[in-house]
Amino acid sequence: MYCVKKINDDLYWVGGSDRRLALFENAYPIPRGISYNSYVMLDEKTVLFDTVDRAITGQFLENVEAVLDGRNLDYIIVNHMEPDHCATLGEIVRRYPDVQVVCNAKTVPIINQFYEFGVDSRAIIVKEGDTLSTGKHNFTFYLAPMVHWPEVMVTYDTTDKVLFSADAFGTFGAMNGNIFADELNFERDWLDDSRRYYSNIVGKYGPSTMTLLKKLATLDIQLLCPLHGPVWRSDINWYVDKYLLWSSYEPExxxxxxxxxxxxxxxxxxxxxxxxxxxxxxxxxxxxxxxxxxxxxxxxxxxxxxxxxxxxxxxxxxxxxxxxxxxxxxxxxxxxxxxxxxxxxxxxxxxxxxxxxxxxxxxxxxxxxxxxxxxxxxxxxxxxxxxxxxxxxxxxxxx
The missing domain is CATH 3.40.50.360 (Flavodoxin domain)
Structure with missing residues (x-):
């Protein structure tokens, strides 16, 4: 049975959590588990933002099907091609054969390394600052190379001021019903795992993170949707300030x-x-x-x-x-x-x-x-x- 969370009028969280995995990337202990976030936007055209790890394939596919409620999937935006976010991409293409894959030029060869469904014929290649309209919503794309893979990008919904931030602003820890950071005591219960996630997964690439943060400084972000951990709808600047500090390598x-x-x-x-x-x-x-x-x-x-x-x-x-x-x-x-x-x-x-x-x-x-x-x-x-x-x-x- 599906388990989805409504974020706003037409945006839904369709991800899931894994509490059985002992080591994230087979390297980092995650005693509180890990969440894999994916989002569906219902507009004149439907949009899926990234997929999930293979471990929660069944839950994810049920969630997507439930939110679409019989509608076709028009676009999947691939912000990051690491397997914990792309392991079900092939299954999505198989189930929705007309879907178009929105990604940047560096993403295409990586998709072809993982899959054989022939992404080239269905790819919409975007560059820095390119836009995509799905009806009511308009999306702008910002490249974020080496945060923390070379093909990473983020997607900004200019209509509802939502940033889909890929691995940036993520954290270790499974979701427990409440998906919004303001529903949690984040500083007490999540900040250590957020810092451990950043420092070990992204920390090597502080200059690249700084470059992305400078781009984001020009945006009005009302919702922050990372690929791991809670969704932010308040106190976003507090969390961004943490990233500014960590990426500068100044002590907290x-x-x-x-x-x-x-x-x-x-x-x-x-x-x-x-x-x-x-x-x-x-x-x-x-x-x-x-x-x-x-x-x-x-x-x-x-x-x-x-x-x-x-x-x-x-x-x-x-x-x-x-x-x-x-x-x-x-x-x-x-x-x-x-x-x-x-x-x-x-x-x-x-x-x-x-x-x-x-x-x-x-x-x-x-x-x-x-x-x-x-x-x-x-x-x-x-x-x-x-x-x-x-x-x-x-x-x-x-x-």
Whole structure:
């Protein structure tokens, strides 16, 4: 049985959620599931905006059929061709053989890579600023390459001021009946997953996101319809401001993340002592993570949020503790920058972790590494408490 949500007089949400999937893109844990959003516009011509992941094919097709209520499907606008949004495109074409596919020139070869239904004969190729009229509604298209695939575009309904934003403004998390952000406590319950989604999926491409945001700044957006997560109909500027901050790689908060890689607990002890000293000096926003048990996607998200990052690593195989090395390389690949960093290293012999961590961090943009790295030989000694206090003071001064 179908499950649709009416957004306005002629726009309907026809997506669905998957609560069984453990890893989004087979990489990122999604304990709260994921939604796949698709929308149908009923005008003189009918329009479907993107499709969904194969996991919810049955629900999606029932939803589309219910909203169309016997009408033919005239257009499908493909804003993004990644499989979580295009896996049912072939089935839509099979069920509605006269449908025309509206996309940009970069999308066509990708469709042909996934499908063999011959998109060229049914494609309407659009460029930056092109328009499409479906009767009452007029749509304008804006290219958004590398947010986060090269073919991405967004579609703006100039009639009702609706932006169909592809993967921009999406978030992890399944929909639970309420599809509008103002029906939820978004900042409390969804913001962390939104930041984790942005930083890990789109975060590498901050300049491309900034370019799109500059285009959108000229539009009057009354409804924001992403491909994952809640639909926005109020406080849209608040959410856009988050994207402006994240895409600029400026920290969201004056806060400290301490990430440690510890084998037998001695490096962990040093990290905990530092956290206590920061708290003693009045720093309220401190988070501490064990890199061996915390998924890197969480740590990447926190690196986008926090202004100050502390990395404490045991020396392992004459290098960095493996989980810590993975995190630092992940930060580099996601383009983390503009942070203040402090380093702690540990080892019983051949201590090299600090130097090697500094080498990786130095390859990132605008990373300020504080002087006086702390070197622990096996375990923290009484005389090193002064060093840890000094590191806490240095962090506080730069906060």
């Amino acid at each position: 908060e004056k806060s400290v993340m301490i990430a440690y890689g510890s084998i037998y607990g001695n490096t962990e002890n040093a990290a905990n002592i530092l956290a206590c000293r920061l708290a003693d000096q009045g720093v309220k926003n401190v988070v501490v993570y064990d890199v061996a048990v915390t998924h890197p996607s969480v740590l990447i998200s926190e690196a986008f949020r926090c202004s100050h990052l502390v990395f404490a690593s045991a020396t392992y195989n004459s290098g960095i503790f493996s989980s810590m090395e993975h995190l630092l390389m992940d930060m580099k690949s996601h383009n983390v920058q503009n942070r203040t960093v402090a380093l702690m290293e540990n080892g019983t012999w051949g201590i090299t972790a600090g130097k090697k961590m500094a080498e990786i961090i130095s390859q990132m943009k605008n990373m300020t590494i504080l002087d006086d790295m702390i070197t622990i030989k096996s375990s923290v000694k009484e005389d090193q408490l002064t060093e840890i206090n000094a590191m806490a003071e240095a962090i506080v001064k730069t906060l």
